[in-house]
Amino acid sequence: MDFRTATLADLARSVRGKEVGARELTQAALARIEALNPTYNAFVAVDGERALRDAAAVDARIAGGADPGPLAGIPIGVKDTQDALGFRTTYGSPLLADSPVARADNPFVARLRAAGCVVVGKTNTPEFAWSANTTNAVFGATSNPFDPACGPGGSSGGTAAALAAGMVPLATGSDGGGSIRIPSACCGLSGMKPSLGRVPGGGHVPPGWLDLSTNGPMARRIADVTLALDVSVGPDPTDLRSLPRPEASWLAALEDPHVPVRVAWAPTLGYATVDAEVLAVCERAVGVLESMGAEVTVLDTVFDADPVDDFLTLMGACQLRTMRPLMGHPRWEEVDPVLRLIVDSAASTTAEQLIGIFDHFHLMNLRLVDLFHHSRILVTPTCSGLAPTLGELTGTVNGEQAANWVQFTYPFNMTRSPAATVCAGLSSGGLPVGLQLIGPQHGDLVVLRTAAALEAALNVDALAILPD
Secondary structure (H helix, E strand, C coil), X not given: CCCCCCCHHHHHHHHHCCCCCHHHHHHHHHHHHHHXXXXXXXXXXXXXXXXXXXXXXXXXXXXXXXXXXXXXXXXXXXXCCCCCCCCXXXXXXXXXXXXXXXXXXXXXXXXXXXXXXXXXXXXXXXHHHCCCCCCCCCCCCCCECCXXXXXXXCCCHXXXXXXXXXXXXXXXXXXXXXXXXXXXXXXCCCEEECCCCCCCCCCCCXXXXXXXXXXXXXXXXXXXXXXXXXXXXXXXXXCCCCCXXXXXXXXXXXXXXXXXXXXXXXXXXXXXXXCHXXXXXXXXXXXXXXXXXXXXXXXXXXXXXXXXXXXXXXXXXXXXXXXXXXXXXXXXXXXXXXXXXXXXXXXXXXXXXXXXXXXXXXXXHHHHHHHHHHCCEEEEECCCCECCECCCCCEEECCEEECCCCCCXXXXXXXXXXXXXXXXXXXXXXXXXXXXXXXXXXXXXXXXXXXXXHHHHHCHXXXXXXXX
16 A cells, blocks of 8 residues: 555545555555665654554554544654653754653644554654754654655654654654645645644643644645544644634534635745745746636735844744753753754843744734635745755755745744645756745635645645655
8 A cells, every 4th residue: 555645535444444454554654764764864763563453453443443533543643742652852962862752642643542553652853843944853754655765854844754754644743933834845745733722732742832832744745634634623721722623523514615705816925035946846836826716915015124133033042941941961962053053042031032032923913814804825935946965054055055945834833823735846956846825814724725725736746755
């Protein structure tokens, strides 16, 4: 079986119908990981014995006449910033490399497991998920299956590489500044950052990046993402930010995918420098939206300036809070030097500055409120540049290395907006390019419907599936 072409719905239906066993699916995932992970370094921990035991339990429930859930037998990876029973959560840091194994799943992973998923291992992430490419001092760099000389983006880069290579059909991610959308774009996937509060964080650990970050499932295509969202969204009493469960199934709503009548296309958001190839690929995809009936309005400006300084200040303060108790650790000098610099700088941040940043978030959202009075969806490139070099933090913009090659994603963490990415095409060198779709507050469904319709019109699977 090929996880790159089979849908989650078909795989789970086959397991429930006893056409294939959950154990057989898990064995296929383990075999694929064993064959490919030495090349891509997507998984940092695998427990095949535990996974096969859990898969056998799914098969036993089916044999006994029970329904194991809508994701019956689906093997998954869990990002190494999220607890999964029996695995260490290292955050890709030498400071936590020897942390004890988790005694329980976090609420998000628990919901996927309750829906029938089988956890096979943990996927790689940059240290404390801070950067837009996936490399760390504990496990090394993850490679991009489209070009092993490149990285997969980050911070959910191990997950994205595992999916693109067909090691698993589903895995977890989180997005605090683009960490689902960036690696999805770099690896030819469709990705979705849900509205803040849709997928619970919660558990015994407070939210690491406050209101910036949200959990979310990752898969190859938007219908698979939506099926996993259907079992993941909804309130959790341990998450103060969690939202009520949607009244209807989002997956059922995708039976009628369509694009909105009015679409806003902002090729720079008013401040970004965009690689010429990226822009050309995205413009062609916007043309496809027009051919589907969308009335596209070009916006020169959405925000007056790049909000990156405010984003980095808040992120740095959050990292300082997380890392201060670890500063006496004997391996402190192994922490990424740029991350240490960010944490050191955060020590001088004042409470008044942080409150001012949240005020700025409010004003940014007012811009979007006005925009969405006239357009139903905002469209931008997902990234300013192409996938970064393996192990490096910089991406490529017009042939040059650029420190900030991800200028389009973090503004919509700051506004808590639902945002997706769809593979719009490939560069001349064969690297995927993503188009970002942003919706109004809690407008997750319009984003998902538009992404599904655009996927179909672009024939994304013909564009972005790798041969063995």
